[in-house]
Amino acid sequence: MASDQPAATPLTTPRGGALSLRGVEHDYGQGRDAVHALGPVTLEVPAGESLVLVGPSGCGKSTLLRLVAGFETPTRGTLTVDGDQPEPGRQAGVVFQQARLFPWRTVGGNVELALRLAGVAREERRARAGELLARVGLEGVAGRRTWEVSGGQQQRIAIARALAGAHPLLLLDEPFAALDALTRERLQEDLRGVSAQTGLSSVFVTHSVDEAVFLASRVIVLTRAPGTVALDVAVDLPRTGVEPDELRGSPEYAAFRAEIGAAVRTVAS
Numbered sequence: 001m002a003s004d005q006p007a008a009t010p011l012t013t014p015r016g017g018a019l020s021l022r023g024v025e026h027d028y029g030q031g032r033d034a035v036h037a038l039g040p041v042t043l044e045v046p047a048g049e050s051l052v053l054v055g056p057s058g059c060g061k062s063t064l065l066r067l068v069a070g071f072e073t074p075t076r077g078t079l080t081v082d083g084d085q086p087e088p089g090r091q092a093g094v095v096f097q098q099a100r101l102f103p104w105r106t107v108g109g110n111v112e113l114a115l116r117l118a119g120v121a122r123e124e125r126r127a128r129a130g131e132l133l134a135r136v137g138l139e140g141v142a143g144r145r146t147w148e149v150s151g152g153q154q155q156r157i158a159i160a161r162a163l164a165g166a167h168p169l170l171l172l173d174e175p176f177a178a179l180d181a182l183t184r185e186r187l188q189e190d191l192r193g194v195s196a197q198t199g200l201s202s203v204f205v206t207h208s209v210d211e212a213v214f215l216a217s218r219v220i221v222l223t224r225a226p227g228t229v230a231l232d233v234a235v236d237l238p239r240t241g242v243e244p245d246e247l248r249g250s251p252e253y254a255a256f257r258a259e260i261g262a263a264v265r266t267v268a269s
């Protein structure tokens with residue numbers, strides 16, 4: 001089909017996003033008011049891993065994610081992404097529980113803004129935004145207002161926007177928690193597909209053991225606060241070539257769910 005938009009270069013994700021945490025601890029506040037929120041955590045995560053963090057409420061999952069994003073600096077220990085100290089917006093795109101879109105911009109305009117911040121040339125942005133939206137299962141909505149689309153679509157837009165920076169690492173903090181069960185499953189499937197296609201590294205925080213097993217190549221269960229690693233398990237389920245329902249119904253999937261579910265119950269008791 002003829003288009004007056006120049007074709008965008010194909011979407012690629014740079015290889016990277018390897019994490020190294022050595023004795024990482026984090027306190028909020030200082031002195032007698034300090035809250036020891038996390039750690040010590042020591043962890044090596046190679047590039048390309050889909051890491052999922054689960055654990056009791058308040059154990060420090062979001063804190064760990066914020067440290068990896070560079071929003072906080074560890075109080076003790078060292079944390080690097082590809083050998084460097086993380087800086088906000090440099091190594092990772094971030095998706096939160098709420099989509100946090102700009103209501104004064106269209107759906108496409110939200111993604112185009114992220115592309116502009118990532119240094120993509122003006123004449124490439126529209127086509128590139130369309131590609132990113134298609135990648136997360138959204139077509140024909142670029143011209144809509146953000147309040148005209150559903151909650152699930154808003155989270156898809158937030159993921160497209162986070163992917164716009166072409167960072168090697170994607171950080172997601174309970175991004176599907178507010179969605180209905182069916183929409184949540186669809187988004188999990190699409191995110192799993194994006195990871196498999198791009199080799200993107202990711203860290204995903206969730207309370208759902210099912211979601212963890214479906215999305216992860218590796219699951220970390222944290223203890224109660226201050227969270228330390230209670231279980232570190234490689235989820236070696238096939239990443240491609242299996243229908244989601246078949247995967248969810250497989251005995252291997254059930255075995256991982258049982259193992260991780262038991263660990264979550266143990267740390268919570």
Ligand SMILES: Nc1ncnc2c1ncn2[C@@H]1O[C@H](COP(=O)(O)OP(=O)(O)OP(=O)(O)O)[C@@H](O)[C@H]1O
Pocket residue numbers: 028029035036037055056057058059060061062063064225
């Ligand atoms: N900005 C902050 N100031 C002070 N304490 C904080 C701050 N953010 C988090 N905390 C505390 O740090 C601890 C860990 O919080 P965090 O949000 O990382 O846990 P979480 O595992 O993500 O929790 P949830 O599953 O409930 O979202 C909690 O005790 C929390 O109250």
